[in-house]
Amino acid sequence: MSNISMSRPTRPFVRPQIGSISLAVFGAIYLITFTNRTFFTRAYGYFDSHLALAAFALGLTCLFAAFTIAVSVKYLLKPVLILMIFSAASASWFMDSFGTVIDVDMIRNAAQTTPSEAGHLVTPTYLLHMTIFGLIPALLVCMLRVEHRNFLSKVRWNLTAIIPLVLVALACGVSSARSIASVTRLHKDLILTLNPFLPIGSAVAFTLASEADRNIVARPLGTDAKLTASPSSGKPRVLVIVTGETARAENFSLGGYGRETNPELGKRDITYFSQTSSCGTATAVSVPCMFSNLTRHGYSHRAALANENLLDVFGHAGIRTEWWDNNTGSKAVADRTSYRSFSDANDPRYCKDHECLDDGMVAELDQWLSNVTTDSVLVLHQLGSHGPAYYQRYTPEFERFTPECMTGELGICDRQAVVNTYDNSILYTDHILASVIDILKARQDKIAPSMIYMSDHGESLGENGLYLHGAPYIIAPSQQTHVPFVLWQGSEMKASVDASCLSKRAHGEASHDNLFHTALGIMAVKTSVYKPDLDVLAACRKTQGSANS
Ligand SMILES: [Zn+2]
Structure with missing residues (x-):
């Protein structure tokens, strides 16, 4: 059996x-x-x-x-x-x-x-x-x-x-x-x-x-764009736009934060626009919005896809444009622009599992500048303070505020540790921006440089139980919408602007709506889509309207 x-x-x-x-x-x-x-x-x-x-x-x-x-x-x-x-x-x-x-x-x-x-x-x-x-x-x-x-x-x-x-x-x-x-x-x-x-x-x-x-094709924008003037020296204008990520104005000492989080920018000759608001509270909204001419009130995801943007207008004016990405892509802004992904390249000196420190982009900047012979605009889309793993956004020398929160699970860390870690990531961005300025400054014999830095949105760090970002704008706390905006101009570009006028303007309201027009103004592009009232420099230019009227 x-x-x-x-x-x-x-x-x-x-x-x-x-x-x-x-x-x-x-x-x-x-x-x-x-x-x-x-x-x-x-x-x-x-x-x-x-x-x-x-x-x-x-x-x-x-x-x-x-x-x-x-x-x-x-x-x-x-x-x-x-x-x-x-x-x-x-x-x-x-x-x-x-x-x-x-x-x-x-x-x-x-x-x-x-x-x-x-x-x-x-x-x-x-x-x-x-x-x-x-x-x-x-x-x-x-x-x-x-x-x-x-x-x-x-x-x-x-x-x-x-x-x-x-x-x-x-x-x-x-x-x-x-x-x-x-x-x-x-x-x-x-x-x-x-x-x-x-x-x-x-x-x-x-x-x-x-x-x-899926089937939307961008309508041409600013096809009448042309360069109106070269700097008196005849050097090519170079504008570096550093975009985002997740930096909130509340934690910038340039804007009055109690901690020294901008030790390097504080020593540079920059203008800080202290009252700047973002277009959205998330990358997928803010990035296409700030490079469009739609303004926050006119912006929609579809409208941005259906229209060309700032980089296209530069292209129409004959300016060389390039987008370097150390984030999650250009959100269709660079669809018609030369594009280079640093996270895809995954360089082991700066990257781990396709997440890279922003230093990787800065390390390539001087080489790129050495090849510039015409007016050029370069966008650096950084990883900045992207959460929740703030502790992975900086190198050991920026571990200045301790104890840190060494996990992405923010809820299990003490709130102060979360803030410390976030502040260290801001210190790192401060260093990145100062490095970009120093590299541009060192090249002034060959180029007329400027840099604009705008964060794409802010971040909640536990205020009222909120973390991260992406709150609907109508209910978003100021921590998510009040963003840092820094302008640096090389000596030649600075000489064309009234310094006391600019320092007054910097205390007034600014927003992502200003990026499109301010960048066109800096690059002296004349086009019917340029609005001087949205260019933060327009009212302070010594040679009023010579470039853009
Ligand atoms: Zn973002």
Whole structure:
């Protein structure tokens, strides 16, 4: 007799059974209860009346359940629930840990990020969170055997459940209409944190928009552009535009920060525009916006794609342009410009896993300048202070503020350690900018140089529980929108500007809207798309309008 025939027959695993409506209701209750901590914490703070808050919560739960019951159809219910569970689990982690809102711009930012950048966010705690709130509930849903009625009976039973739920939701809404209307109007961030509908809705909107964006061809801009004047010396004008990353004005000692974070720039002859606001709160918005002539109010992702930008206008004027990238790409700004990626090159002297220190670009600058014979514009898109792994953004000599936060998991570090680490990354950017200035200055015998530095957006470092950036502009704190803007001009370019006028202008308001026109002004490009009132130097030029009027 074989062993097999002797063994006791094993009972087959019996999958627990559940009715489709019951599973739909349990799913809805799970999602609203376990993945909406940020939403309800904020709601608790915003509602004056606990009764109104209770009505709001009950109404929402009824609507959640009505939705899941509506999709409780065979072959649909489980995939929909699993998608909602994973989306809600992931979104709730970022909302609860960093205060992040998952809107269309945030999805676009995530889609354009590099694997190494994204890798900093996939921490052990994130994986644990995903296991507890995503994987385990999803496996439970998979394991259940769902009883479905026949079609007509299902329609009847589902409607019998959905109609009262919607009526209860309506009654809750009507009973507290005034409170709910005033809270949602005053606190637009609240509804943006509702899981998982907002993240899924944003992902769908992003996918549809990306499909439509695919065939957009940029309309020509400033095709009438031409150079109006050379410097009296006849040397080629060279403008280096250093763009971003994630530096906030609040932590620049040039703007009054209590710590010395700009020891090197402070010793250079620069102009610091202390009241500068960004166009967006994320790279994917700010970078295309600042190189466009759309202004913050006229900017949209599609409009930027549909129109040429500053670099194209320079091209029309016969100026050589080049984009060096140590970030996540030019966001289509350099689509028609000579482009070089430093992170793709992955030079082991500066890079690890395609993440590179900005020194790599600076090291090549002098060589590049030695080949300049005509008017040229070079953009350096730096990695700057990109979070959350601030500790990887600088070399050991910039470990001046300690203790540091040596992880991307900012929530487990002391807040002061997060600020220390971020400030060290600002020190490093200070060094990068001063180095660019020194290299340009040393070449003044051959070129007439200038440098503009503008950060693309700021960063939250735990103020009001917020970290990182990307908050919708309407609710974004100043830490994310108040950015540093530095101008340096070589002796020849500086001589054409009234110094006291410029120093007064530097205390006034400035923004990303100024980059397009200020850069055209510096390069003496005459074009119908140039607006002198948006050029921060226009009113201070000694030879008024000689270049651009
Ligand atoms: Zn950025």
